[in-house]
Amino acid sequence: MAPPGACPHTRIHSTSGEAPIQRSTAPRRALAPLALATLIALAGCSGSQQAGPTPASPATGQASTPTGQGSGPADHPSVQVTADTSVPSEAPPVGDDVACSNRMRCYLKNPKKLSDEQWRTQVLPAVPGADKAPSAPMRPWAYGVFGLGEGRTEARDQPSREGAVVDDGYGILNHRVVFAFCRTAGSDPRQSWYLVEPMTPDAPPQVWVEGTHLEPYGHNGAIPTC
Known part of the structure; x- marks a missing residue:
């Protein structure tokens, strides 16, 4: 008798009842x-003999969901940046149209209740330096947020909408001012992501804002690429 699991020897016989x-x-x-x-x-x-349990196929096509929690490198991996992201010891002035409770909380003043279109066509072009390239000692450079209405946009820890949201308790609302060091490469600034100055003391190593709603304030927007 063959041992358990072994394949018995197969004998060949004719089907007519004759001898093998x-x-x-x-x-x-x-x-x-x-x-x-x-x-x-x-x-x-x-x-x-060779067949065994078929291993389950791993799930495919499912993107990992960023948690946005934690502030260590493992939670917020940094993107390699070649632009200078150092901040001068003395922060540059931000302009008469900007009010700041601190460097991380700046908004455009709007006592006349101007529309976003009026800001773009009347106010921003008249800000000193609006037609000039930004100078290095003045970095990071100010950008106003427009076109959100009552909504908000999000800062993220990666230059992508897949990045985890960086929540500062307020969000990036209309007329917020952010300060950018550089932007991702591309001919259209509105399609770029901007590496901005952190908006909270415990922010991750990098904070990025999509350029869709950003307008340069006090410069022509020709900041370095990251």
């Missing part, structure tokens, strides 16, 4: 179907 067919003397016509049957039997046996 001898390979050396049987016609080829008789051997062909018998050989085929033998191969099928042996293949099935071999497969039964």
Whole structure:
């Protein structure tokens, strides 16, 4: 008797009740179907010995969901940046139209309740330096946020909408002012992501804001690429 799990030896018999067919003397016509049957039997046996549980296939096409929690490098991996992100010891002035409770909380003053279009066409072009390239000693450079209405946009720890949200308790509301060091490469600034000055003391190593709603304040927007 074969041991458990072993494949028993397969014997070949004729189906007519005659003596077993001898390979050396049987016609080829008789051997062909018998050989085929033998191969099928042996293949099935071999497969039964080798078959095992099929491992579950890993899920595909599912993006990881960023948690936005924590502030260590493992939670917020940094993107390599070549632009200078140092801040001068004396922060540059931000302009008469900007009010700041501290460097991380700046908003555009709007006592006349100007529309975003009026800001873009009347106020921003008249700010000193609006037609000039930003100078290095003045970094990071101010940008006003427009076009959000009563909504908000989010800062993220990566230059992508897949990045974890960096929540400072307020969000980036309309007329907020952020300060950018550089932007991702691309011909359209509105399609770029901007590396901005952290807005909270415990912010992750990098904070990025999408350029869709940003307008340069006090410069022409030609800041370095990251």
